[in-house]
Amino acid sequence: MRSRSLIFPLVLAAVLTGVVFLVQGRIDLNLADEGFLWEGVILTAHGKVPLRDFYSYDPGRYLWAAAWSKLLGEGILALRLSTAIFQAAGLLCGLLAARRVLPRAWQLTLGGILLVVWMEPRHKLFEPALAMAAVYVAVLLIESPTPRRHLLAGVMVGFAGVMGKNHGGYLLLAYAILIAWLHLRRIAPAEPARLARLSRLSCDTGLWIGGIVLGALPLLAMMACVPGFFSAYADSVLFFVHQGRTNFPLPVPWPWLGWPGSYAGLGWAAVLHKLALGAGFLLLPLTVAVALSFLAVTTRETVHRRALLLAGGTVGAFYLHHAFSRSDAFHLCQSIHPVLLALLGLPAALEAARPDLRRIAAAVLALLLVFLSLFAAVPQAPLYLALTAQGAGDHFVPFRVTGDALRVRQRTANILGELQAKIGSQVPAGEPVLAIPQLPGLYPILGRESPVSDFYPIWPAQGEKDETMLREIREKGVRWVIYSNYTENERPDLQFPSTHPRVWSYLQASFERVDDPLLPRRIWLLRRKEGDF
Numbered sequence: 001m002r003s004r005s006l007i008f009p010l011v012l013a014a015v016l017t018g019v020v021f022l023v024q025g026r027i028d029l030n031l032a033d034e035g036f037l038w039e040g041v042i043l044t045a046h047g048k049v050p051l052r053d054f055y056s057y058d059p060g061r062y063l064w065a066a067a068w069s070k071l072l073g074e075g076i077l078a079l080r081l082s083t084a085i086f087q088a089a090g091l092l093c094g095l096l097a098a099r100r101v102l103p104r105a106w107q108l109t110l111g112g113i114l115l116v117v118w119m120e121p122r123h124k125l126f127e128p129a130l131a132m133a134a135v136y137v138a139v140l141l142i143e144s145p146t147p148r149r150h151l152l153a154g155v156m157v158g159f160a161g162v163m164g165k166n167h168g169g170y171l172l173l174a175y176a177i178l179i180a181w182l183h184l185r186r187i188a189p190a191e192p193a194r195l196a197r198l199s200r201l202s203c204d205t206g207l208w209i210g211g212i213v214l215g216a217l218p219l220l221a222m223m224a225c226v227p228g229f230f231s232a233y234a235d236s237v238l239f240f241v242h243q244g245r246t247n248f249p250l251p252v253p254w255p256w257l258g259w260p261g262s263y264a265g266l267g268w269a270a271v272l273h274k275l276a277l278g279a280g281f282l283l284l285p286l287t288v289a290v291a292l293s294f295l296a297v298t299t300r301e302t303v304h305r306r307a308l309l310l311a312g313g314t315v316g317a318f319y320l321h322h323a324f325s326r327s328d329a330f331h332l333c334q335s336i337h338p339v340l341l342a343l344l345g346l347p348a349a350l351e352a353a354r355p356d357l358r359r360i361a362a363a364v365l366a367l368l369l370v371f372l373s374l375f376a377a378v379p380q381a382p383l384y385l386a387l388t389a390q391g392a393g394d395h396f397v398p399f400r401v402t403g404d405a406l407r408v409r410q411r412t413a414n415i416l417g418e419l420q421a422k423i424g425s426q427v428p429a430g431e432p433v434l435a436i437p438q439l440p441g442l443y444p445i446l447g448r449e450s451p452v453s454d455f456y457p458i459w460p461a462q463g464e465k466d467e468t469m470l471r472e473i474r475e476k477g478v479r480w481v482i483y484s485n486y487t488e489n490e491r492p493d494l495q496f497p498s499t500h501p502r503v504w505s506y507l508q509a510s511f512e513r514v515d516d517p518l519l520p521r522r523i524w525l526l527r528r529k530e531g532d533f
Contacts, residue, residue: 006096008105013092016116021084025077025122027382029401029408034076034123035441036456041065042074042444049222052232055454059222060163061126074444077404083125090129091116093136097341100139100308101348111344117373118340120333120380127334130160130167131319135341138178138311143304145182150204153179154211161212162219165237166246170318172212178314179208181295242462247325248494253278269375276375280332281323283372287339288317294349306349312342329380343369401445411520416445418518419482422525423448427480434473435482437496442482451476460499470503481511481526 040056044066050056068082091112098111119128137156141149153175161168183201213220223230240246251257255278263271291313298306316338323335347362378384386396386407393411400406401416408416423433423446432451435442440456443449452472454465461469483496497504511526519525 009092009095009099009108012109012112013088013095016112017084017088017091020116020119021081024381024383024386025080025084026404026406027386027396029076029406029412029441030121030123031412031441032438032456033121035439035443037061037065037123038076038079039440039443039450039455041069041079043449045069045074049226049229049232051236052226052229053453054450055456058162058164058236059219060159063218075402075404076406076444080122083122086129087116087119087125090125090132091119093129094132094337094341097132097136097139097308097311098344101345114369114373115337115340117381118333118336118377120377121330122382124330124334126163127167127322128337130163131315131335131337132341134160134167134171134174134315135308135311135338138175138315139307141175141178142182142307142310145179145204147204147207150179151207151211151214154208154213155215156211157208158212158215158217158219161216166322168216170321171315174315174318175208178311179204185295185298239459239462243459245325246321247331248458249325250327252281252324252327254282255279269379272375273379276372277329277332279368280336280372280376281327283368284316284320284323284332284336284339287342288313288320290346291342292317305351306345308345309342309349312338312340312345316342329376333377333380340369402447415519415523418516419523419525420446422514422516423480431480432476432478433480433482434478436484437499438484438486439482451478457496457500458494460493466500466502469500470506473503473506479528481507481524483507483524483526485522485524 037057040050040054040062043054044050044059044062048054050059050062056062064086065079065082068085069078072078072081094115095108095112098115099108102108102111115128115132119125134156137149137153141153157168157171157175160171183204219233223233253274255275257278263274266274291309294306294309294313298310303310316335319335319338323331325331343365346365347358350358350361389395389409393409395410396407397410397413398405399408399413399416401408419442427433429447431448433442433446433448434451435446435455437457440450443455452469454469457469492498507526511528514525514527516525
């Protein structure tokens with residue numbers, strides 16, 4: 001009976017992610033962030049170690065995708081398929097949590113569509129998948145805080161840490177709060193005496209901590225067995241400490257900011273997108289505040305119908321950091337799933353209220369979620385971008401990328417076609433080509449391994465990083481450089497000449513720009529001057 005109860009959510013998760021992949025898996029190509037993941041996965045598949053041998057995210061996602069590459073290949077579609085498989089697993093967890101309040105098949109199907117619509121961008125599908133898995137495990141813990149489920153919660157924390165240290169930190173804090181609340185509010189199974197209750201708390205906490213170690217075993221094993229990885233991991237933590245931030249922050253697009261001037265001259269679709277995006281960021285802290293307020297009034301008798309709201313709100317409280325670290329549509333999409341699940345659980349949490357009040361709340365929430373999904377999430381989808389493209393440069397055309405048939409923007413196809421022709425005809429096979437700072441996707445497309453360990457150098461160089469890149473360029477004998485000047489409208493301190501002044505000075509002194517009228521003005525092809533090294 002238990003296995004049968006998994007069949008429909010499992011099939012639904014597979015169908016929804018499969019349809020999304022089939023419909024838009026071949027549309028568009030992100031040379032920056034997606035290219036960063038792609039090159040890192042290829043390097044990992046070839047024996048390089050993330051963080052130690054190249055600048056990267058935490059190793060989990062690379063190990064996952066690199067393992068799948070042995071079966072699927074190293075092309076961009078193989079990478080997207082491997083992340084889609086992880087997406088399906090995360091969506092399954094979201095559906096298993098949501099069916100507490102969406103018991104009918106049609107209800108769960110609508111809930112699944114809501115969740116999958118917000119799973120963007122595709123190279124960041126690990127984030128919402130982990131968040132939904134975290135909510136499901138939190139629901140299980142709240143519903144029945146047994147020793148086994150405390151252990152499971154710990155495994156979830158450890159596994160999340162393997163995928164990303166921020167995820168591990170979020171869940172460490174979220175589950176610590178839930179475990180303390182379950183015992184202090186005596187939601188956990190009652191014990192006859194205070195000493196026995198303290199003993200139970202100690203036992204459950206010990207199992208939770210043991211689970212963390214168990215879930216983090218791949219990371220701990222790398223620290224113990226892979227030479228140089230421990231120090232590289234520590235450096236990756238200190239890097240963000242020195243930066244004083246974990247991302248490049250943007251102003252929060254609150255819906256009332258600049259009203260009505262900032263909306264002047266925009267079409268209705270752009271206005272609705274801007275309003276929906278701002279409303280989405282406003283919804284995050286409001287939902288978390290409402291959900292956490294229920295912690296104070298929930299009892300053992302009401303905990304089951306409020307489990308989804310409490311789990312989504314507690315986990316979502318810490319994913320606020322991820323959302324607001326860079327307040328754009330993509331980070332909203334990566335962080336909103338705990339809040340979406342909490343909102344789905346809100347009407348059930350109001351079960352003691354009047355039936356008409358619950359129905360009104362459910363109707364208002366449904367309308368709000370439809371509005372946000374249509375005008376904040378859907379516009380990020382590659383299919384939507386392809387269908388609404390305007391202008392010759394934005395029109396999508398067929399283009400083959402490492403053997404995979406894609407549809408990319410006309411301007412992207414022009415750039416890639418010209419660079420492939422130029423590099424292919426003038427640079428011998430195997431000779432390194434440097435692509436900086438925002439074009440890491442060129443390495444697998446051109447079939448060239450990055451000559452530098454930091455192949456996405458968008459952060460200001462700290463300490464010896466600038467000098468290290470310069471040394472690597474010299475040691476590898478780099479004669480060709482592709483430079484993208486797409487940050488010219490951003491702050492001057494975030495442009496490559498400012499973030500890596502020593503490398504930039506070397507390029508200016510030792511390289512010359514190759515005149516190529518087929519390349520846009522922001523893409524420079526540089527060739528080392530004769531005799532310079």
